[in-house]
Amino acid sequence: MNEDIDLIDKMRRLASALPREASPRVEQRLSAAFRARHSRKAPIWLYAAAACALLLLGLSFIYKRQSAPPADFVYNASGFVALPYSQSGVPVESLVVIRVAVTPSQLSSMGVAVPAVASSARVKADVLVGQDGVARAVRLVE
Amino acid sequence: MKSEFELLKLAKKGNEAAFLKLYHRHQGPVFRFALHMSGQVETAEEIVQDVFLALLSANGFDAASGSLQGYLIGAARNMLRSRMRHAWRFMEAEPATLGCELLDALSKEQELHDLRVAILSLPPNYREVVALCDLEGLDYAQAATHLGCPLGTVRSRLHRARAILAAKMQKRVGCTA
Numbered sequence: 001m002n003e004d005i006d007l008i009d010k011m012r013r014l015a016s017a018l019p020r021e022a023s024p025r026v027e028q029r030l031s032a033a034f035r036a037r038h039s040r041k042a043p044i045w046l047y048a049a050a051a052c053a054l055l056l057l058g059l060s061f062i063y064k065r066q067s068a069p070p071a072d073f074v075y076n077a078s079g080f081v082a083l084p085y086s087q088s089g090v091p092v093e094s095l096v097v098i099r100v101a102v103t104p105s106q107l108s109s110m111g112v113a114v115p116a117v118a119s120s121a122r123v124k125a126d127v128l129v130g131q132d133g134v135a136r137a138v139r140l141v142e
Numbered sequence: 143m144k145s146e147f148e149l150l151k152l153a154k155k156g157n158e159a160a161f162l163k164l165y166h167r168h169q170g171p172v173f174r175f176a177l178h179m180s181g182q183v184e185t186a187e188e189i190v191q192d193v194f195l196a197l198l199s200a201n202g203f204d205a206a207s208g209s210l211q212g213y214l215i216g217a218a219r220n221m222l223r224s225r226m227r228h229a230w231r232f233m234e235a236e237p238a239t240l241g242c243e244l245l246d247a248l249s250k251e252q253e254l255h256d257l258r259v260a261i262l263s264l265p266p267n268y269r270e271v272v273a274l275c276d277l278e279g280l281d282y283a284q285a286a287t288h289l290g291c292p293l294g295t296v297r298s299r300l301h302r303a304r305a306i307l308a309a310k311m312q313k314r315v316g317c318t319a
Contacts (some may be wrong), residue, residue, distance in 0.1 A: 003308050008276055010311075011261075014254045015174070015277040019183060022173040022190045030165060030194055031158065037198070038156040 080128050080137035082113050090132040098127045099141065110138050147205045154198055160190055164210070171278065172214045178273035179222050181262045189225075193217045208287060215288045219270065260310040268303035271296050276304075 010075040061072065101122040104114040144152070144160070146167075152160035169190055176186035193214055197203060203213045239261055274285040275296070283301075286293045 004304055007304055007308055007311065010254065010257050011272070011276040012279075014257055014261075015279075017254055018174070018177060019308055020174065021170045022187045023183075026169070026187045026190055027162070027165060029191055031162070033191075033195055034161055034198070038158075049205075 078139065080126070080139045081110070082137050083135055084111050089136075090130065092136065094131045094132050095136070096129050098129055100127055101126055107138070107140065112138055112140055114140070146210045150197070150203060150210070161194075161198070164197070168211055168214050169194070170271055171211060172218050174217050174278060175215055175249060175273055176263070177265070178220060179219075179259070179279050180226070189218050189221050192221055195223075212284075212288045215274075216290065217287070223266070256314050257307070260307050260314075263310070264303055264306060268299050268306065271300045272303045272307070286306075303308060 101124055103120070103122055107123060107125060108114045112125070126139045126141055127135050128137040128139070129135050146164065149160040149164050153164060172193055173190045175188050176189040177183060178184055180189070196217055197214070203210055207213075260275065261277075263271060264272060270289055271285055274280045274288060275282065280288070282293050282296045288297045
């Protein structure tokens with residue numbers, strides 16, 4: 001028991017003889033590392049702003065898609081199909097019909113169902129053009 | 143006065159003053175534990191630095207799971223173990239493996255120096271309990287929390303460690319007599 005007490009006493013003396021704290025250079029190194037770490041970090045509001053901008057961009061894209069006329073929308077009873085993304089801001093006052101010969105792929109890209117024909121063949125179509133020169137609708141003739 | 147958890151939150155947000163306040167509060171015990179375990183001032187200082195940098199990482203300290211000091215000592219312990227996994231055996235205290243600073247500081251007290259060598263020659267599990275209970279003055283319960291082991295384990299390891307140390311010191315007396 002006494003041996004234990006003597007040993008513990010020596011250990012306490014040993015502990016008090018050893019350095020008690022890290023040298024100031026550790027604090028300096030830590031401070032430098034801390035500053036380097038936090039200066040590299042962009043402020044959180046910047047990330048938030050970027051996220052909001054992306055969200056708005058996505059929403060506007062979705063809205064645009066939804067507000068575009070569907071491809072099979074019939075412009076009028078005469079069989080014209082509204083051209084996608086051709087909604088002009090100018091109200092229609094007068095219209096002209098222009099007959100054109102286009103390939104089936106061009107026609108289908110305008111949203112018109114094309115009968116099975118050779119891809120190199122041309123089919124006749126009527127394009128409805130407004131007084132502002134913007135094509136509004138298309139109709140398959142043959 | 144801000145709690146440690148609040149200081150840590152501020153530090154993680156980039157408040158250097160809060161970080162340094164935490165450092166000043168806790169670096170001493172972490173440094174001494176690392177010093178008692180490694181026997182080298184330089185290694186102990188590197189461990190202190192690594193422990194406090196790790197504290198800033200995202201999933202570090204959880205206030206619900208214990209004290210910050212316990213967390214820091216635990217982190218230091220893990221770092222020491224991984225750093226010296228292959229070196230533990232060689233730390234069995236050849237005087238030459240001790241830091242020069244320690245030898246200089248202790249040269250006037252040969253007995254303490256021999257005790258230091260004897261402590262460093264203990265197996266790590268025993269050295270930990272000696273470092274925390276006998277050198278740092280923690281009670282068994284605190285040491286058990288820091289080491290993550292039952293109280294009885296701390297008690298038995300300490301008993302065994304003291305017996306080994308007493309035998310080594312006795313041998314030394316026999317040699318010098």
